[in-house]
Amino acid sequence: MFPALLLMLFLPGSCWCVDHTYYVKENNDTNSYIGDIATDTHLLDNIQSKDDSNKLTFNVLQGSTEGTVQLFNVTPGGQLYTAAILDAETLCLYNVECYKILEIAIQHGYSVIRILEIKVIIEDVNDNYPIFPNTEFHLTFDESDSKDSKGRILNAFDKDVSIENSKISYKLKNNVDIPFQLLVTKKSDGSDVLQLILEGNLDRETQDLYDIQLIAKDGGSPPKEGILNIEISVQDENDNSPIFSQNIYNVTINDTHQINKPILRLSATDLDEGENGRISYVFNNAKTLGTVKRWFKLDEATGELFLKQNFQFGRIYKLFVDARDNGIPSMSSTVLILINGISHINNRPDIDVKFVIKSTGNTAVISEATQIHSFVAYVKVTDNDSGVNGQVKCHLQNRYLQIISMSEKKYKVVVKSEIDRESEKRFNFTIKCQDNGLPPLTVEKEFSMLVTDINDVQPQFSQDIFKFLTYENEHKDFPVGYVNATDPDIGDGGQLTYSLLTNRKDILPFQISDVGFISTTESLDREEKN
Known part of the structure; x- marks a missing residue:
């Protein structure tokens, strides 16, 4: 029954939608319990055997970007906890739902059964006071x-x-x-x-x-x-705000747009005269992300918006601009600008790799006991180009690993052959992704894999037969000689102790220490036994 159940667990994964949503308040202590993924997603409802359900393990897929702070942990049994104190104001934008999407790998033994997408909504706590620009x-x-x-x-x-x-x-x-x-x-x-x-x-x-x-x-x-x-x-006053000619500006530009050519020209009017009616155009810093402003520049006097440098196409940029008069105090109005960047140029794909095994940056650790077909990493490719320029295939050439497509632009890396630490303590592999543009563009990402040891090699004596000469009538514990063996395993698997096959002193009047030193257990008589 269990293989059929595993198929049932895997099939819904083709949707790639959120499988479950949790709520957690910001500022909770680290290791705060969030929920039981196995229970809340009802994945185990159709498993009748407790042994079958115990074979499923849950892992948070880890990103390959160095410096990324891990916010959540999941136990092998599927219990989800916080891994850090969550601050909604740091993690999220203003006046939007604050959440993070976790990718959870469900494994049966060393095989991946399904990738769950878990949405954790971080509930805002009222921990900030209203603040005026000045006191x-x-x-x-x-x-x-x-x-x-x-x-x-x-x-x-x-x-x-x-x-x-x-x-x-x-x-x-x-x-x-x-x-x-x-x-x-x-x-x-x-x-x-x-x-x-x-x-x-x-x-x-x-x-x-x-x-x-x-x-x-x-x-x-x-x-x-x-x-x-x-x-x-x-004294006197400035009582009119500038008014934009439109409430929202929608602009579409392509990758042939020249940097010194305006994207659009904003227009606002103010009924006041003199300095009270002279308008300046500036970005609204509270609502416009700094990462967005670096791509654009604004002429304060004319309201003309320019590209500052070439930016990423295939997405929509959101800008908020204030029209401020020069009265005292200054009055302003805000307008929203939506810029849709369309690319006709073929851009390189981007690779994101997350390991299910222990990893740091581009280095992961794998045990030589890892079985064939075991799930190692999840690969997601991004290419925002349209048409064939956005169609991507990925390859991996390695004696131990192979890459398998899960869906469009999503792959898994699995073990394809036995790994032997004694033969190779470390190996490198490269994931190569190429689009179907003309000419095709390729991106490569190289990783290192450290192999950990298991006790899989038997000790080997330095010679098949050891011969020693000793004397009769000597005292007990008289030294006879040393035997020596080696084991290439590391750690406890390579630490050797010695023992005799029989400890009966009437048959064999000798003893051996843990380090291989042989001595007598009694005085020997050559005439009795030589």
């Missing part, structure tokens, strides 16, 4: 301003990644006897716009300065608060 903010109003005049305030930011914990509400503290109220509205991108509304008349000769505290409170439980001290001077 103090200066705002100006003109004493001739009419009722309902507005003054813009910079909003706070909460580093927590979940929407609830980073959602901020605002209120004024000690707003009695001041002619201002707080107005909170939303921009098209969902961010808050904070404004103080003039509720009465201003008389600079009576009072030219107001001190107000603004409280920013997040939506966590319990909530956390940040404070902004606002100083209001009675």
Whole structure:
């Protein structure tokens, strides 16, 4: 029955979708229990024999990139634990679901049965306070301003990644006897716009300065608060934000695009005059990844967007740009730019190798006892080119290992012949992947395999027969001689001890030490036995 069950376990793997989802809170201690993969995925429900289920083992596939921090561990029985303290703010982007995908190899003995993809959602904890760009903010109003005049305030930011914990509400503290109220509205991108509304008349000769505290409170439980001290001077104001001509810009470029040619030109208008209406265009650092900004440059004055250098095609890049006026305080609007890079050039494939055995960087360790067909590594190839340029085949030439296709651009490395440490303590192998472009492009990745020893070689005496001469009438423990044997195994398998086939002193009046030293157990009589 078990071979049929293994087939049932393997077939769903062709989907390559998430097999199960777990939830774990950030900042939990290392080695915190997450769940039982074997039970939660119901893989063992159809196994009637306990012995069969005990033959299945679970392993987290490890990446070949050096310096990668391992976040999770799985026991051979399938229990999943954290391997480090998880910080959602470090691992994930703002206002998105924070998760990691684990690739779990299920093995029967040394053979891979299935690769599970486990999704671990890292639940955000409210461990960050709302923070304003500065602890103090200066705002100006003109004493001739009419009722309902507005003054813009910079909003706070909460580093927590979940929407609830980073959602901020605002209120004024000690707003009695001041002619201002707080107005909170939303921009098209969902961010808050904070404004103080003039509720009465201003008389600079009576009072030219107001001190107000603004409280920013997040939506966590319990909530956390940040404070902004606002100083209001009675002078003039800048009350209009720049407005982009579009809410979203969609741009498609190909690999023939020239670096000195603009990708697009942004356009925004501001109803204010003078410096209050002069607009500068800058990247929104809070929302645009630094890795994305390195590919593009923006002309602050004209709003023209350029390629800074050739970048990876076959993907979509997301940029957020602010249009800021030069008033005091400055007001801004944000627009989203989606850039789709299409490649007509054949690019080299990329190889990602993850070992199921112990590995560090490009070096792995394998036992000479590893059986033929045992699963060694999982190979995933990436080629974002279209058509035949993105079709890839991989090869591996080695006396011990072979590569087998599992699905498109996914392979497994297995043992194809017996490994003997005494013959070869270390061997290298190269995985070579080539696309079908004209001309075809090839990528190679070389690895080293260290072979560990098992006790598979018998000790060998230095000669078939040892002859010794001794004397009669000598005392007990009289030395006779040494015997010597060797064993090429390392460790305990190569440590030798010696013993005689019989310990009966009436038959054989000799004894041997652990190191091969032979001596008498009694005084010998040649006339009795020679």
